[in-house]
Amino acid sequence: MAKASSLYPGITIDTPLSGRNPIQADGLVVTELPFLGKITLRGDAADPAFAAAVKSVLGTDLPTQPMTSQRVGNTRVFWKAFDEWLIWTPEDAEQKLGADLNAALTGLRKSVVDVSDYYTILRIDGPRSRDLLAKGCVIDLHPRAFHPGQATGTGFHHATIFITQTDSDVFDIMVRWSFADYLWNYFADGAREWAA
């Protein structure tokens, strides 16, 4: 999927899965969520000044428990490590958010990096989503072990992925641009078992 750049007139920007049709099978749809903004934030959540400054921008406390996340409107904030968070924003909202975070955190120890174009996000939707992920994912995604709102980094075969459960049967998977095609092909191959 290509679109005109909002920053550079006349330039068309693309996604790593441009031209791919959604993978459709019985009880399963895999689509790309292209162009979402992604920001990596690092700092000391135990520092009240840092926590307050981030909250003033995001409108929510940073998740401090492993594998948890927060949602404010269309912006999602994920715990990535004890001093690192991942923020997904709507398309083209990442630049303002990044600038606001940098401004609010002036003078504090922090890192705000726009990684929007380093990753893309795949969405697996449907009652077969866990079965598809079980073909290569090493973590336990059974409803008793993994709930909506939880998120973690893990692996799918050779790809390093960041996975979150968005709804009861919906998983969003962030993967590096260069691994997106690998992952997509694995999903396409895995879904053939339930070809509609």
Add this chain to the structure above:
Amino acid sequence: MFLVKCPWCGWRDQTEFSYGGEAHIARPLEPGQISDAEWGDYIYTRRNTKGVHAERWSHTQGCGRWFNALRHTVTDVMWDSYKMGEDAPTPPKDWDGMTCCDDHKKLAEGAKK
């Protein structure tokens, strides 16, 4: 293949982790002041323990952080892990390397009942 416990993310498959060798080896503070033999010792000499081994791991595909862990090198069962800078936990003296700290606790509670 075995399970590794990340101090933050919990028990995960070993494929998510990278191994970092023996833990608690301090870099000499004044490398210029020590002999080649001492430097070689720091670089190459390892305990090569048979039994309980303190070692470094990184949760590469997960949170990406380094930590220390105790693993039994005969059975490949990890006893427990601990954050950098923390003291190593102590497995029981009669630990046979067959259970991790969590299972050991459950078994002990079960035996009491």
